Structures are given as C-alpha cells and as structure tokens.
Amino acid sequence: MACHNYNEKYMHRCLELAIQGIGQVAPNPMVGSLLVYEDLIIAEGYHRSYGEAHAEVNAVRGVSNKELLRYATLYVNLEPCTHHGKTPPCTDLILEKGIPRVVIGTPDPNPLVAGNGIRLLSENGVEVIPGVLENECKDLNKRFFTWHIHKRPWIILKWARSADGYIDLERPANAPIGPNWITSQTARILVHKWRAEEQAVLVGTNTVLKDNPRLNVRDWSGKDPLRVVIDRNLKLRSSSHVFDNSSETLVFTERIPAPGKTAEAAKPAKEAIVQEMNPDPSNMPSGKTRYAEIIFDGTAELQMLKLLYRENIQSVIIEGGAFTLNSFIEKGLWDEARVFTGPAYFRNGVRSPEITGNRKESMMIDNSLLEIIYNR
Ligand SMILES: NC(=O)c1ccc[n+]([C@@H]2O[C@H](COP(=O)([O-])OP(=O)(O)OC[C@H]3O[C@@H](n4cnc5c(N)ncnc54)[C@H](OP(=O)(O)O)[C@@H]3O)[C@@H](O)[C@H]2O)c1
Structure with a gap:
C-alpha cells in the first residue's frame, strides 16, 4: 500500500495490530500502538482482550531500554484514554514515561475521553499529531463509533440467494x-468467522421454525455471539x-412467561413496553434464555436496537x-x-430481499458471488 509519509506508514501498522483484537475486545475498541525511535519500531502492542491492558501499555512494556521512551514517538489509532476504567488512564503512562511525541489516528467518541486525551497531553508539553489516517481508523472501529454516536449497534445484514433470487425453496408442509x-x-x-467477530446474531421466527439454526461459532474459533x-x-x-443453553439467547416478544410457567403458558402482557432485561431467573424457561418485551x-x-444498545451490544448480524x-x-x-449469490436456480420459493447501496467489495467464494454493500 502506498504511504504518503512516515506517520501514515506507522499508522497502517497500528491498524494491522489493532484488528487482531476483533471479536475479543468488544465493547472496547480495537487499538494498536507502536513506539518509534530513530525511524525504527522498538515495540508494538495491541488491546488483546476486554478488561486487559490497553495497546499503549503493551507497547511500552515491549521496550527493553526504557530510557529510549524519552526520545520516542508513540503511534496509536485511537486517542489515549484519560479515565479509570478496568485499567488506569493511558495518558498517565505517557506522561510518566516522558514520551515526547504522540501520533493519533482519531479522537475517541466515548464522552469520557472525547478530546480530553489530546488536550491533556498537549497541556503537559507532549507534541500531539492527531488525525493521521482518520477515516481508516474510524472505519476499523465502526462498531464502537456507531454505538457511541448513534446509540445502536452496527448492523450487518447477511443472506444467501439462488441465481434467480430466492433465499429458500418452496417447502411442502411435511418438509424436513x-x-x-x-x-x-x-x-x-466464512459466516462462522463473521459470527465470531460480532457480539450478536439475530433471526426471525420462521427461520427458527424452518431451519432450526444453532447460530453459534462451530467452524471457526472464537466467542459465540448473543443469539437474538x-x-x-x-x-x-x-x-x-x-x-439449547449452549450460549445465551435473547427473545424479543410481546409476552413474557409468568414465573414458573413455560413459554407456551405465558399470558398476554397488559402493557407492552421496552423494559430492562428481566432480572428474575425464575421467570425464564431455561437458564441462558432471556425475554424482552417490545411493542x-x-x-x-428501533426498540430492539435500543435494547441491544443498552446491553452494550455494538454489532449485530441479521441472518434472515x-x-x-x-x-x-x-x-x-x-x-x-x-x-x-449461489449457482442454483430455485424457480420458486421465498423471494430474496433487494438492496441498494455502495458496493464496497465483490469476490467469488468457490461457486458463489459475495457482494459487500454499504448503506449510503
Ligand atoms: N438463504 C438465506 O440466507 C436464509 C437465511 C435465513 C432464512 N432463510 C429462509 O427464510 C425463510 C424464513 O423467512 P421468512 O421471511 O418467512 O421469515 P423470518 O424473517 O425468519 O420470520 C418472520 C417472522 O418473524 C417475526 N418478525 C420478524 N421481524 C419482525 C418485525 N420487524 N416485526 C414484527 N415481526 C417480525 C414475524 O413473526 P409473526 O408472524 O409471528 O408475527 C414474522 O412473520 C425460511 O424458509 C428460511 O429457510 C434463508
């Protein structure tokens, strides 16, 4: 990839490091960081897992001669944090180690940070260069940015269609x-890899009735998403x-089973409101299934997305x-x-959705065309 200057070259490397945290760090952002001394990378780090050390901490830990930090430049794709979360603020570490120059990809949209990291470093004499590869850095953390700015998860739609535009064959009543x-x-x-990268996967009633999917990660390694x-x-x-209780399931419904009753015996809710997840486990028909009422x-x-937002879900794949x-x-x-789009012709069945947007990528996966389309 062509790089216009050193800062962009090193920021690209931060992005390569950051993406290694996909599926492991949410609801934290993916962050990569490195330290450069006399145009040599002397250490690299990334945020590996939710609750664990931030990228900057891992990069600093990797420097064997800590004296060099006083002359080094730190690169990071997201503004260093200023608040005490599960770990101490990264700005404290930068100031304590005397790192004189920090190059940042994008400000952090989290209101707890939102420019405070850049301001604090500048006020304390650190030379700060913000906005290097800003668009690429925002795109990498599109889930995190969407959750903070739009207060909903990043929504990925996924389906497979036949060559003539059906997502399923017409099925007789006794079809298996x-x-x-x-x-x-x-x-x-590939779909299992995608599931491992997102926090939730959502399907409609008929898909469960007809396909009985497991909606977990079996053909790839990684965390199972919340099944919705x-x-x-x-x-x-x-x-x-x-x-099946192999992972968590959230059901959006108009009715909630009464304590000790099965789902089938549930009474219609008197007033259907968006409410917090039911905190009483005795209300749930099985251990890892929770119900949420919506109108x-x-x-x-919108109500489903609002609830997922409140559950700290930053991304959802809707699989039909x-x-x-x-x-x-x-x-x-x-x-x-x-x-x-697969090669078979179904002639009849369930019509595929139609979608228009910006085609970002297309490629062949064996005999199927895969198109990735972004909403305008
Ligand atoms: N090729 C693929 O990629 C793919 C993927 C998944 C499924 N499929 C196929 O698709 C078929 C199922 O699709 P489908 O369109 O019949 O059903 P579906 O989307 O799976 O489920 C539809 C039902 O879910 C409830 N529902 C879903 N969204 C809702 C909303 N926004 N508001 C209110 N209710 C909502 C409604 O249930 P109520 O009627 O109870 O209100 C609705 O009738 C199956 O044949 C399956 O094999 C194909």
Whole structure:
C-alpha cells in the first residue's frame, strides 16, 4: 500500500495490530500502538482482550531500554484514554514515561475521553499529531463509533440467494426442518468467522421454525455471539437449538412467561413496553434464555436496537429470513449487507430481499458471488 509519509506508514501498522483484537475486545475498541525511535519500531502492542491492558501499555512494556521512551514517538489509532476504567488512564503512562511525541489516528467518541486525551497531553508539553489516517481508523472501529454516536449497534445484514433470487425453496408442509444450502462449505466457514467477530446474531421466527439454526461459532474459533430471536407470539418450540443453553439467547416478544410457567403458558402482557432485561431467573424457561418485551407497532426494529444498545451490544448480524431483513431494510436500519449469490436456480420459493447501496467489495467464494454493500 502506498504511504504518503512516515506517520501514515506507522499508522497502517497500528491498524494491522489493532484488528487482531476483533471479536475479543468488544465493547472496547480495537487499538494498536507502536513506539518509534530513530525511524525504527522498538515495540508494538495491541488491546488483546476486554478488561486487559490497553495497546499503549503493551507497547511500552515491549521496550527493553526504557530510557529510549524519552526520545520516542508513540503511534496509536485511537486517542489515549484519560479515565479509570478496568485499567488506569493511558495518558498517565505517557506522561510518566516522558514520551515526547504522540501520533493519533482519531479522537475517541466515548464522552469520557472525547478530546480530553489530546488536550491533556498537549497541556503537559507532549507534541500531539492527531488525525493521521482518520477515516481508516474510524472505519476499523465502526462498531464502537456507531454505538457511541448513534446509540445502536452496527448492523450487518447477511443472506444467501439462488441465481434467480430466492433465499429458500418452496417447502411442502411435511418438509424436513433444516436449511436448504445455497453456498459451499467455504462460505459457511466464512459466516462462522463473521459470527465470531460480532457480539450478536439475530433471526426471525420462521427461520427458527424452518431451519432450526444453532447460530453459534462451530467452524471457526472464537466467542459465540448473543443469539437474538424474534418470537412475537411465543410460537417457538422449547426444543429449538437456540434454546439449547449452549450460549445465551435473547427473545424479543410481546409476552413474557409468568414465573414458573413455560413459554407456551405465558399470558398476554397488559402493557407492552421496552423494559430492562428481566432480572428474575425464575421467570425464564431455561437458564441462558432471556425475554424482552417490545411493542409490535411499526417501531419494533428501533426498540430492539435500543435494547441491544443498552446491553452494550455494538454489532449485530441479521441472518434472515426475508421478512426480518426487509423490515430493517425498509426503515434504513442497516450499515452493511453481505450477500451471497449461489449457482442454483430455485424457480420458486421465498423471494430474496433487494438492496441498494455502495458496493464496497465483490469476490467469488468457490461457486458463489459475495457482494459487500454499504448503506449510503
Ligand atoms: N438463504 C438465506 O440466507 C436464509 C437465511 C435465513 C432464512 N432463510 C429462509 O427464510 C425463510 C424464513 O423467512 P421468512 O421471511 O418467512 O421469515 P423470518 O424473517 O425468519 O420470520 C418472520 C417472522 O418473524 C417475526 N418478525 C420478524 N421481524 C419482525 C418485525 N420487524 N416485526 C414484527 N415481526 C417480525 C414475524 O413473526 P409473526 O408472524 O409471528 O408475527 C414474522 O412473520 C425460511 O424458509 C428460511 O429457510 C434463508
């Protein structure tokens, strides 16, 4: 990649380091950092895991001759923090070690930092160069920025369609439960990698009824996302894989089961309101399933996103089906779509959603075309 100057070259390296934390650091941002002395990188670090050391701390730890820090430049893709979170402020470390120059990719949108890091360093005599590769740095942390600025998760839509535009075959009433695959095993592995990168995966009621997906990470290594299921009238069988307690599931519904009652025996809620997650485990039919009531009045999608925001969920992949995807597309509530088009012709079935936006990338994954589209 062509770099216009040294600062950009080193900031690119920070981004390469930062991305290694994907799927591990949320709801923290992905951050990479390095220290340069006389045009040599003397140490590198990145934020590896939520609650653990920040990138700057790991970079400083990697310098064997700490005297050099007094002459070095620190590069970092996100403004150093000024507040005590799970770890002490990085600005304290920079000042304590006497690092004279700090090059920053982008300010931190977190109101607890938001320019305070840059100001504090400058006021204490550190030369600060902000805004190096700012767009690239914001794009890397699009989940974190969207959560802080728009107060909702980054929304990724994902589906696979046949060559003639269907996401499923027409199924007779007695058809077996399970997906009709459109893409190859390689594409499915990629989808598992994507699940490991995001905090939540959401599907509609019919997808659970017809495909019975597990919605976890099996063909890749990483954390399982929170499984989010829409089940307005509590139609889903408790034997569905999403209720197998192998990972957490959140159900958006109009009704909440009464204490000690099964989902099927739930009474209609007197008033449906967006409420905090039910804190009483006796109200839940199974250990890792929680219910959240929403009003299905045309603002359901916004209410779901608001609740996910309050749960510190910074990204969600919506994996279908058509009704669910369309309900988010119609309201413009999406950021990115990842659409596979396979080689088979279905002739009939469930119509694929249509989407328009900026095509960011397209590539072949075995026999399927993968298009990545961003919302304008
Ligand atoms: N090829 C792929 O990538 C892919 C992926 C997933 C699924 N699929 C296929 O898609 C089919 C299922 O799609 P589908 O369109 O029939 O159903 P769906 O989107 O899975 O579920 C639709 C149902 O979920 C509830 N729902 C979802 N979003 C809602 C909203 N915003 N507001 C209110 N209710 C909402 C409603 O349930 P109520 O009717 O109970 O109110 C609605 O009827 C299956 O055949 C499956 O195999 C394909």
